[in-house]
Amino acid sequence: MTQSVDLPLLPRGAAGGLVDRHGRTATDLRVSLTDRCNLRCSYCMPPEGLDWMPVEETLSDDEVVRLVGIGVHHLGIREVRFTGGEPLVRRGLVDIVTRVRRDAPDVDLSLTTNALGLARTAQALADAGLDRVNVSLDSIRPDSFAEVTRRDRLHDALAGVEAAAAAGLTPVKINAVLLRGINDGQAPELTRWALENGYELRFIEQMPLDAQHDWSRTEMVTAEEILASLQAAFTVVPSEEARGSAPAERFLVDTGDVQGVVGVIASVTRPFCGDCDRVRITADGQVRNCLFARSESDLRAALRGDADDAAVAAQWRRAMWTKAAGHGINDPSFLQPTRSMSAIGG
Numbered sequence: 196m197t198q199s200v201d202l203p204l205l206p207r208g209a210a211g212g213l214v215d216r217h218g219r220t221a222t223d224l225r226v227s228l229t230d231r232c233n234l235r236c237s238y239c240m241p242p243e244g245l246d247w248m249p250v251e252e253t254l255s256d257d258e259v260v261r262l263v264g265i266g267v268h269h270l271g272i273r274e275v276r277f278t279g280g281e282p283l284v285r286r287g288l289v290d291i292v293t294r295v296r297r298d299a300p301d302v303d304l305s306l307t308t309n310a311l312g313l314a315r316t317a318q319a320l321a322d323a324g325l326d327r328v329n330v331s332l333d334s335i336r337p338d339s340f341a342e343v344t345r346r347d348r349l350h351d352a353l354a355g356v357e358a359a360a361a362a363g364l365t366p367v368k369i370n371a372v373l374l375r376g377i378n379d380g381q382a383p384e385l386t387r388w389a390l391e392n393g394y395e396l397r398f399i400e401q402m403p404l405d406a407q408h409d410w411s412r413t414e415m416v417t418a419e420e421i422l423a424s425l426q427a428a429f430t431v432v433p434s435e436e437a438r439g440s441a442p443a444e445r446f447l448v449d450t451g452d453v454q455g456v457v458g459v460i461a462s463v464t465r466p467f468c469g470d471c472d473r474v475r476i477t478a479d480g481q482v483r484n485c486l487f488a489r490s491e492s493d494l495r496a497a498l499r500g501d502a503d504d505a506a507v508a509a510q511w512r513r514a515m516w517t518k519a520a521g522h523g524i525n526d527p528s529f530l531q532p533t534r535s536m537s538a539i540g541g
């Protein structure tokens with residue numbers, strides 16, 4: 196029997212989970228709470244920002260909580276990560292976390308954030324039931340931070356990271372993107388800072404997901420270059436721990452003063468799509484089965500119609516089934532998705 200891509204059929208025996216036709220099961224849900232942001236990272240959006248989504252198009256708090264519940268109770272979702280845009284600018288974030296935690300006590304609940312304002316909300320988020328945070332921080336030098344993000348806010352970001360650790364939102368993971376000519380020489384100092392403070396640092400290769408379409412393969416700082424710069428400064432050996440579906444390759448780093456693990460996420464040069472277990476929901480309630488998907492499924496319309504939870508779950512399963520085998524960045528025919536990273540939810 197052949198499966199139609201346009202009218203996908205679910206495989207036999209897959210009634211419960213979010214499986215795709217390449218045998219993967221998604222259990223890790225990224226939910227974007229807003230496309231708005233208070234930084235302007237140059238690898239993400241232009242200096243003037245983007246045309247933000249009208250509020251009425253954005254999922255309400257009730258809709259977010261309901262969708263996450265459907266994911267957890269009908270579809271086998273085990274990890275939920277709130278992202279954006281910048282999730283801390285979403286009013287109601289603490290309330291959303293409280294309600295999701297109440298509805299799904301066992302789910303692993305985290306937040307990806309630039310940490311601006313986290314100093315004020317970290318404790319409330321921890322009290323609401325958030326488990327941990329991933330903070331995006333590309334430099335600990337004020338001038339480089341301002342050059343990457345186009346805002347002079349390093350001090351606030353560092354205060355946010357410290358508050359997260361103090362509130363027990365641990366392990367605090369730090370995500371860093373290196374840009375040639377700006378912070379590409381700073382891998383060792385970021386590493387030393389992270390290890391000394393007990394944060395888990397991961398370097399991420401820059402992907403073609405910026406709204407301005409400025410990404411260029413030759414400008415991208417590769418995983419190989421990042422490792423070479425760490426090896427020039429420290430003792431670095433690959434970790435023997437199994438990687439599973441985690442995107443980061445892990446390395447044991449010894450600076451001479453401190454030892455720990457650093458990750459490298461080589462999304463472009465060493466894709467890990469075969470082990471991907473993620474699914475995303477945009478701030479306007481569209482399911483995306485991949486960051487690089489070229490189609491979406493409108494769960495908001497289902498929610499705002501009269502679909503019951505089982506019908507929404509069935510639509511979500513159908514959307515997942517058509518997930519492509521790989522992101523295709525390295526194919527000559529690759530086309531960047533219409534939505535950029537901040538509009539999808541990274």
Ligand code: SAM
Pocket residue numbers: 232238239278279280281282307308309329330331370371372399400401402403404405536537540541
């Ligand atoms: N504003 C929050 C933040 O920065 O953590 C959450 C949203 S942001 C889109 C999520 C992650 O995507 C960040 O770690 C950011 O560094 C990463 N990111 C954005 N654009 C990227 C790109 N073109 N390539 C690789 N990572 C990117």
Ligand code: SF4
Pocket residue numbers: 232233234235236239240279280281309331537
């Ligand atoms: Fe904002 Fe995050 Fe994009 Fe930076 S990466 S502009 S903090 S959404």
